[in-house]
Amino acid sequence: MEKFKSGFVSLIGKTNSGKSTLLNSLVGEKVSITTYKTQTTRTAIKAIINRENSQIIMTDTPGIHKGKTKLSKIMIDTAYTMIGEVDCILFLVDGTEKSVSNENEQILDKIREAKKPTILVINKVDLLPKEKILKLIETYKNEYDFTSIIPVSALKNDGTETIIQEIEKILPEGPKYYDDEEYTDQTMRNLAEEVIREKALKLLNEEIPHGIYVEVQKFETKETSKGKPFYHIEATIYCVRESHKGIIIGKGGEMLKRISTYARQDMERMFDCKVNLRTWVKVKEDWMNLESIVNQKFKLK
Ligand SMILES: Nc1nc2c(ncn2[C@@H]2O[C@H](COP(=O)(O)OP(=O)(O)OP(=O)(O)O)[C@@H](O)[C@H]2O)c(=O)[nH]1
Ligand SMILES: [Mg+2]
Structure with missing residues (x-):
């Protein structure tokens, strides 16, 4: 029998890259709100993803953005603090962006500091030609030694189970921290x-x-x-x-x-x-x- 794996994973990415959409799709419930506008998520939102051989506690975080208010500062602090507290980081990139944005450069710096297994997820591939996806993979490969790079469409739920399989490879053996029917820390x-x-x-x-x-x-x-x-x-x-x-x-x-x-x-x-x-x-x-x-x-x- 396969060993049961469990642990903590945090999503990080520029605002509007589709983190909350991905989280909801992996959990199969609406845990975190999503909109076409930027700066939608404001706090760390925990969701519990149950699979046959694993329980993944995944945290959605506010998107990295340029902002000067106290609220913006707290939002960005939250996102960076969370990646220090997990077994594995999921870095979500919006594949429709022309190049590596300033925000993504900044996130890459924080990932280098965190020194954690990190999976790069290239999202919104439903809007991209294959050559563009391959080019992005090459670009990001040169930036960091990611554990794996996975192109997905969070919106269409395409390729997302591969993320779970890759996380399961990284997580340690562990117990079920939460009952099956619990799927979020949100009241x-x-x-x-x-x-x-x-x-x-x-x-x-x-x-x-x-x-x-x-x-x-x-x-x-x-x-x-x-x-x-x-x-x-x-x-x-x-x-x-x-x-x-x-x-x-x-x-x-x-x-x-x-x-x-x-x-x-x-x-x-x-x-x-x-x-x-x-x-x-x-x-x-x-x-x-x-x-x-x-x-x-x-x-x-
Ligand atoms: N075409 C397409 N759109 C997507 C995909 N994933 C997310 N979106 C859209 O991108 C927009 C932003 O999605 P969110 O999930 O709110 O993004 P977020 O990263 O959580 O944003 P913040 O909370 O502001 O950081 C929404 O309009 C989504 O419908 C995808 O795979 N394909
Ligand atoms: Mg969000």
Whole structure:
């Protein structure tokens, strides 16, 4: 019989390279939100991937980006701290990028420092001709001695099982740290906040999304008069300006209604239960530079 392997793996990559998409695809559940915008993931998000002969505890991290706020600094610190704490690093590169970006140079430096087995994953190959993939492999081979280089499409779930097989080769023999039905360290409250933020990111124009955060104040289990259980959730979307508040609420409350409806539908799928969601919008100027908020809400604990 094959030996059971287990251990810790961290994803790292430039913002928008597809880390969260890959994580969700490997776990088979929505653990981490994904959008076409940059700087989507803000904290380390743990997921548990169970396979016949292994249990992989994989952490999604905020994407490396250029940013000057306290929030950005904490996000980038989180990503680099995580790669120091794992058995294996998964470095995700967006294959559609023209060359090795500054962010990827910086990540390569951190990988060299970490001296850990590192798998390079070239993502979004569904958008690439074969020659381009081969060229990228050559380019990155010259940058670092990767344990392996795997081209995948996280979106189409193509080539992703190879990543698991390569990780299994690296991980030590070990126990199951988590029960089979556990698949994330995210609480239902966290998931609710993130899903609301995802819908806001997707529906709102460029400048607003990065200036928002969501807080769930109430998360209660209730019953209908017929005895059917449902969750009653109350949440606030914080933004940085009065004018943004107007846009998030929209004419006659229409935008907020759309955000809430899509968020509720997702939550009902994720929680497998009816949800009653109420949302508010409030202004908190320059919150991403307020230590009281970013430390408490986003700093790695
Ligand atoms: N065509 C294509 N698009 C992809 C693929 N993987 C991810 N994407 C898209 O790339 C965008 C970014 O995906 P995310 O998973 O949110 O990226 P991320 O690396 O987690 O981004 P941050 O959290 O900001 O660091 C989304 O629009 C995804 O749908 C892929 O394999 N092919
Ligand atoms: Mg992400």
